[in-house]
Amino acid sequence: MRAVAVFEWTGDEAKPKTSRLVPICIYDGQQFQDADEYLARPFPLALEGDVEYQLFNDGKPVGLFDIETAAREQGAWVGYGKHFPMPAAKPAPKQVAKIDAEDDSQSDTPILHRKHHAGDAGGSGGSTTGSGSGSGPADPNAPAPDPDRPTLHKGGDASGSSAGDSSGSSSGSNSGSSPASDPDRPQLHRLPDSSSSSGDTSTNGSNQPKLKKKKSDEDEGYVSDVSTLSDPNRPHLFRGKSAGYDALVTPSLRGMPPDIQQQVAVSDVTDRPEHVWDYIWANADDEGKMKAAMEDLARTALGLNPPPAPAKPAHKSTTTAHKPKQPTPPPQPAPLVDEHFRVFELAYGSGATMVLSAHTDGTGEQEKFVTLIGQPDLYGNVAVLVKNVTDAAHLDDTPRMRLVDAVDALADNRGELVFELRGSTQRQFALYRVLRGDAKRIFVSDTDAISAPTGQ
DSSP states (O other), rough: OEEEEEEEEOSSSSSSSEEEEEEEEEEOOOEETTTTTTTTTSSSSGGGGTTTEEEEETTTTEEEEEEEEEEETTTEEEEEEEEEEOOOOOOOOOOOOOOSOOTTTOOOOOOOOOOOOOOOOOOOGSOSOOTTTOOOOOOOOOOOOOOOOOOOOOOOOOOOHHHHHHHHHHHHTTTTSSSSOOOOOOOOOOOTTTTTTTTTOEEOOOSSSSSOOOOOGGGGGOOOOTTTTOOOOOOOOSSSOGGGGGSOOOOOOOOOTOOOOOOOEEESSSSOOOOOOOOOOSSHHHHHHHHHHHHHHHHHHHHSOOOOOOOOOOOOSSSSOOOOOOOOOOOOOOOEEEEEEEEEOOSTTOOOOEEEEEEEESSGSSSSEEEEEEETTTOOOOEEEEEEEEEEGGGSSEEEEEEEEOOOOTTSOOOEEEEEEESOOOEEEEEEEEETEEEEEEEEOTTTTTTOOOOO
């Protein structure tokens, strides 16, 4: 299942001041489902708690949004939660050169070797027979012992160590052959048995130490009785779960403020590769030509281009020839208010898909809106696939089309155009698929709200 929504916010994109998420559709593998109604119990499935959406801008992931709660606003469900930036990618692990274990002569890795004593060369017969006898012959070729080298000793039991300290028989016999003990030299001792250990340290049967946190009276806290306090603003803590669906929801974004911004949001259990929708022109001048052609078509649709002047009839002149008049420069084209021009590559290797939207000044019927979807044809002209023209007085009959972005709604590596169909009091969202020179509307949310344009 793959859910598509629109994330709306005000303020900074990195840290939105207010935000909300509007669900659009859920693709269940066979067909689209209206996300505002699909599996509503009472929240729809697209707005259940802990559902995470990934935010996209032109196909690039730019953030995350986690749903915490939902509420109905203006007859539709919206979700509220927390916005997070995209986590930074972990750096690639450093490649360490492999070292042959058989030949470590050129390796810088330290290796521990066992020291060869004088008696090891003669086999087992050369080993010492007792720890305190010291009667074996000394090798004249053996190197002198290093007094600064630390030596590890095996700790004996308490009785043997105490007897050796009192009698001095064994230590006296070794005093002549071993160097004097260094008081600063570290020594390792075996952990004593559980019978002789204190109550702060215990063993687990393998002589491994186990630390325990010591309890003290300072760690205990005491709370005095506050039932006699009469502060009305004092918070009260209650045991148990929250009210769930009956909990109050405080929306952070209401209505349609003028500075609202929108992004596409997708929730999918499968991580899919990044697919950028931006089209790269083979010739940089082609983009300017196509944009100028789209603007001219938009002005014609809005009625801003004056009709061509009628041709004047030719008059025969009987007098002397006059000087030819200088040609009048063409008038400047009428300005387009709030113009937006985007070019998409909706599939790998496909052509350019252009979307232009703008409107005129004025109020009521004087304020007109236009949205065009077009593609370049074989002759370098613009082929218009969808044309939407309306005015502010008839938005409920013909809503205004506002482009949000492109999204892969079917997870087939082909993008669909997401439009907001905004009326005077309500709105819808629609998906358009552009394929083989045709633009087809494949989904529209809340079909009972307002009418939606289907094509040119």
